[in-house]
Amino acid sequence: MQSLPALLDARLRAVTGVDPEMRPATKPQFGHFQSNVALRLAKEQKRPPREVAADIAAQLDVSDLCEPLEIAGPGFINFRIRADVLAQAATAVLEDPHHGLSRTSHPQRVVIDYSAPNVAKQMHVGHLRTTIIGDCFNRVLTALGHEVIPQNHIGDWGTQFGMLVEHILEAGIDVTALDLAGAEQLYKDSKKHFDDDPGFATRARARVVKLQGGDQETLAIWRQLIAVSLAGFNAAYQRLGVLLTDADLAGESTYNDALPEVAADLAEQMTSPGLATILRGSYRVKERDEISSSGYVLHSLEAALWALARTDTFLDGALLAVNLGDDADTVGAIYGQLAGALYGRSAIPEGWRTRLHDARMIEDLAAGIAERVGTFEVAAG
Secondary structure (H helix, E strand, O other), X not given: OOOHHHHHHHHHHHHHOOOOOOEEOOOHHHOOEEEOHHHHHXXXXXXXXXXXXXXXXXXXXXXXXXXXXXXXXXXXXXXXXXXXXXXXXXXXXXXXXXXXXXXXXXXXEEEXXXXXXXXXXXXXXXXXXXXXXXXXXXXXXXXOOOEEEEEEOOEXXXXXXXXXXXXXXXXXXXXHHXXXXXXXXXXXXXXXXXXXXXXXXXXXXHHHHHHXXXXXXXXXXXXXXXXXXXXXXXXXXXXXXXXXOHHHEOOHHHHOOXXXXXXXXXXXXXXXXXXXXXXXXXXXXXXXXXXXXXXXXHHHHHXXXXXXXXXXXXXXXXXXXXXXXXXXXXXXXHHHHHHHHHHOHHHOOHHHHHHOOOHHHHHHHHHHHHHXXXXXXXXXX
16 A cells, blocks of 8 residues: 555646655644645746646645645645544554565575573573564564574573482472572582582483483473473563564474484485595695685584694694684584594693583583593594
8 A cells, every 4th residue: 555645646746747746844834745846847837836836736636635735835735634544544554563564575484593591590681682682583574574483492401400300309309399590599509519529420420311311200300390491481581572482492302312313314424425535634635725614514524623633732723723713613612522532631721621611510521421431542643
């Protein structure tokens, strides 16, 4: 539907044959819109402007939109929109959520990963910020006609749940009686227990294995922690008025059941020509501008191996890897695993180790893995 100014412009243009230069009126007493077309035509026709304006007004039929036209000053034509027409236009705007938007002719599928809080922890301002920004993108893109897939990738898997579940069992805590704030305090208490009691740390690591292995008692408590957390998250989402629902959840645990399939797929890819080329050492003869750190798995692996081959210390290689840019965190993570196995823990700068989040838990977990599977040597070359 055309706007009221556009309708008036079209009808006036049809009568005069020129651009009427419709403008909003400068003062309320002049109506809603004005045109000086009569003044311009008067020069061409060598006639008084008011006379030209009167002829235009006589030929122009806008009675369905305007009150009777007024000729003001030297020959301006004033248009005052009827009250009922204004009311209809305002109602149409209010009732149309897409008013003023041009729907895209090339709709795309857009995935928006936002919010992403952690189970048993309250959201901080960073979570709220991404929730609001993500929801804005969701609404705008949907209104423009794109297919939006919102994702709430919550942190519901990992070593901390072994710590939490073991603490709950040993302390006899009823998780269903907690709210999100209580669950967060439980996390703090279990973390302190983990740090202070080596025996508990060992049992917590064993509990992680039970969780990943599908132990029913462990899974039941884990699900209770998620339910308590979701209730807290959803209360915040309702206050914010965002579109996220439980149907948009895609927690880290989602991928646990798919790991065997992923492992089988990776095993099959071990025979791929691209991987075979990398494993034969293609990265050793490449220069910097031939290395890609795009995030594609083979590119990331090659970039990490390239950084490892070009340097002699953990620090130098790590800096070279992440300074490749692009998907720096992925390349850095792969490099860190390879270099850690090659150089050992002592080669990692002390300042990095001490600032590492949950460093104690990571080292305890690594020690537990080494205890179970044994140690081995890596031959450099």
